[in-house]
Amino acid sequence: MKASLSLRAGLLSVLLLILLVGIWHLSTATSPVSGRPAVSGAVDAEYAALMGNGPAAATDKKVDGFPTPLQFLHVAADKLADPFYDHGPNDKGVGIQLAHSLGRVALGYLIALAVAVPLGFVIGMSPLMYRALDPFIQVLKPISPLAWMPIALYTIKDSSVSGIFVIFICSIWPMLINTAFGVAGVRKDWLNVARTLEVSPLRKAFQVILPAAAPTIITGMRISMGIAWLVIVAAEMLIGGTGIGYFVWNEWNNLSLANVIFAVLLIGLVGMFLDLMFAQLQKKVTYAE
Amino acid sequence: MKNDTLYRPYSADVNLNGCSCGQHATQNEHNADEIRARQLRGGDPEALSGDFIEAAAVRALFPEDATRRRFLRAVGASTAIAAIASVLPISDLQAAALDKPGPLEKKDLKIGFIPINCATPLIMADPMGFYKQQGLNVTLHKTAGWALVRDHMLNGELDASHFLAPMPLAIAMGLGSSPQPMRVATIQNVNGQAITLALKHKDNRDPRNWKGFKFAIPFEFSMHNFLLRYYLAEHGLDPDRDVQLRVTPPAEMIANLRAGNIDGFLGPDPFNQRAVYDQIGFIHILSKDIWNGHPCCSFGTSKGFIDKNPNTFAALYRAVLNAAAMARKPESRADIAKAIAAPNYLNQPETVIFQALSGRFADGLGNVRNEPDRADFDPVPWYSMATWMLTQMKRWGYVKGEVNYRALAEQVFLLTDARRLMKELGQPVAEQRIHAGYRKFSVMGREFDPARPEPYINGFAIKRT
Structure with a gap:
């Protein structure tokens, strides 16, 4: 029964995909014909050539507006065939761009992790700290990552580090709050047992509280990773240079929607992959009470 | 007695067997060569600019020429050059005046x-x-x-x-x-x-x-x-x-x-x-x-x-x-x-x-x-x-x-x-x-x-x- 459910779900997904691509195909197949009213008047050969419609331009594959699924596949195949080329500082393959983005995310995220988990422990174990720091957390948490950008650029004076800072500042909150929440919510019985056994505070933290709070902490980490990946694309569109966000911006500058769509799908896939990693981790630390 | 004769045989500064540097047959040839070298140097704008700045700087240091000559005689030319260089960066001034493209500070x-x-x-x-x-x-x-x-x-x-x-x-x-x-x-x-x-x-x-x-x-x-x-x-x-x-x-x-x-x-x-x-x-x-x-x-x-x-x-x-x-x-x-x-x-x-x-x-x-x-x-x-x-x-x-x-x-x-x-x-x-x-x-x-x-x-x- 369970197998058949997942089979049916899979089938439905495939059907939906076909449906979506079909709609895409139908809605884009007609647009190029309707899109050239300007030429219909005095069509002379030079004008057509200048507009990219001449006989010479036929090989140049001019794409106006939204690409068809076929055009998109063509672009995607092109990009995937050589993902690691490097034609100067402003033109690198998608593989290199993704690596840059992942590197930034990893760095900002790890710093956030290193700050959030110990701090969350302190906040979770001390009601005083919890109350004292709560207003700060509540105010800083909802700030949009891009709102930090001008401040970061101005004070840090380095766009690459600013990007990492923005990742840090945005991914710290879910981890901090979840850690504090998980640590504060450890069952009193277990803490009492630890106390009766006269366990040292360090041992108590690592062998009682940490395993008990781990599922909540990992959930926080998973949310943070999602946010970090969301933020990096936006941040890189702003700071430019390298990264998948810059790639999107650069292709948008060229109005090349096929490339933009390709990058968007890639961003989605990588995001999914990152999330799956944390899902696996979460499975490992979950326990039944 | 007569010091205005051609070879100045009674002058202590003159070498009768040739010129004062010993590379010319006569003092006359030596002098002519010196003038020629000086003219050549004057034709080279870099050297001219450098020499002019050097002279101007030294003149600025010693407004009275008599003082300058006394100073040179007392300490000797090489000591004087070293002493003046220690207070006045003449070589820097010469380079600045030439405005020669210096080394790139940042490549x-x-x-x-x-x-x-x-x-x-x-x-x-x-x-x-x-x-x-x-x-x-x-x-x-x-x-x-x-x-x-x-x-x-x-x-x-x-x-x-x-x-x-x-x-x-x-x-x-x-x-x-x-x-x-x-x-x-x-x-x-x-x-x-x-x-x-x-x-x-x-x-x-x-x-x-x-x-x-x-x-x-x-x-x-x-x-x-x-x-x-x-x-x-x-x-x-x-x-x-x-x-x-x-x-x-x-x-x-x-x-x-x-x-x-x-x-x-x-x-x-x-x-x-x-x-x-x-x-x-x-x-x-x-x-x-x-x-x-x-x-x-x-x-x-x-x-x-x-x-x-x-x-x-x-x-x-x-x-x-x-x-x-x-x-x-x-x-x-x-x-x-x-x-x-x-x-x-x-x-x-x-x-x-x-x-x-x-x-x-x-x-x-x-x-x-x-x-x-x-x-x-x-x-x-x-x-x-x-x-x-x-x-x-x-x-x-x-x-x-x-x-x-x-x-x-x-x-x-x-x-x-x-x-x-x-x-x-x-x-x-x-x-x-x-x-x-x-x-x-x-x-x-x-x-x-x-x-x-x-x-x-x-x-x-x-x-x-």
Whole structure:
């Protein structure tokens, strides 16, 4: 029964995909014909050539507006065939761009992790700290990552580090709050047992509280990773240079929607992959009470 | 007794068996040789300049020649040279006077640009080797917007950058940023912009009917903004009340035009041509129809960078001037379009760039137009250009109160350096008789006299002052 459910779900997904691509195909197949009213008047050969419609331009594959699924596949195949080329500082393959983005995310995220988990422990174990720091957390948490950008650029004076800072500042909150929440919510019985056994505070933290709070902490980490990946694309569109966000911006500058769509799908896939990693981790630390 | 005879046999200083150095048969030959050597040395401008400075410096130290001679006799020449060198850096003075290009202080440079045709000279200088020729290793950094160019220049991430021509003036005055002294080394391009309208307005070409239109401009402190405002105001529209002006990055101008969010834009090429190419707009007028020869973008850096790296700055200056000289030649435009169309630089179809550069273009209404002066790359940063920009900043209320037009223009625009370097490079330097760097020009038929900026502003019917 369970197998058949997942089979049916899979089938439905495939059907939906076909449906979506079909709609895409139908809605884009007609647009190029309707899109050239300007030429219909005095069509002379030079004008057509200048507009990219001449006989010479036929090989140049001019794409106006939204690409068809076929055009998109063509672009995607092109990009995937050589993902690691490097034609100067402003033109690198998608593989290199993704690596840059992942590197930034990893760095900002790890710093956030290193700050959030110990701090969350302190906040979770001390009601005083919890109350004292709560207003700060509540105010800083909802700030949009891009709102930090001008401040970061101005004070840090380095766009690459600013990007990492923005990742840090945005991914710290879910981890901090979840850690504090998980640590504060450890069952009193277990803490009492630890106390009766006269366990040292360090041992108590690592062998009682940490395993008990781990599922909540990992959930926080998973949310943070999602946010970090969301933020990096936006941040890189702003700071430019390298990264998948810059790639999107650069292709948008060229109005090349096929490339933009390709990058968007890639961003989605990588995001999914990152999330799956944390899902696996979460499975490992979950326990039944 | 007689010391004026030819060989002076009674003089203690003379060697009768030859000359005093022993390499000549007679003292006479020795003297003649010395004179010849001195004449030869005088013919060499470097040596002459060095010797002159040395003599002048020593004369300044010893105003009375008798004192100097007594001093030399007392301590000996070599001791004197060493003693004077310890207090007076004569060799440095000699080098400074020669203005010999010294070693480059910084070879690896990061230069910012916005991917538009305006930046042609500084972009093409990379693939075409003009930076390499000057011994510079330049990384061109494509930047996402003008505000970011400003921020990256202020925080020192970029060594130099492509600017909109009014930006360095605005930054120097602290408009829209913290004030920092910026310098305009060269104008990057003149003309080369256009007013593009959505196709639906192709029968509505009279600006008087444009009330309620929404226009996009790339930045507030841009010639685009000032020219569009000027153009609208000359047709009786108040740009602040009758139309809406939105600051929009060029690529988004096209998308917004397609979506119908804006009616048109005064934007940089290649995006005007791109709107035509993508069949969403047509070219209403070229910016040269507003002011033929108007500056648009500039190449500049901070005063701090110039002070710290004078030789590097001079080398960079030469590279960009050389590139501009090549870009001015119509026959080289095809190669340039090819070089800058690459994804690393403009990332645009080559034909679009070439149409905008060559001036033979499709106008979006079914005509092929031929306007050879659609785009040009005259690098001379005239003070009067800066003055005009300042008058427009004041006219539209970006600057309040007194503006010291002359001081700002002459501080920010490096006209003297541009002229000197162009002369050194053997480029035709603009007419020498305009020594002051101010020349009159007219914008839409209205004469601008840079000597009288305030009456000029007061002469406009629509203004914010």
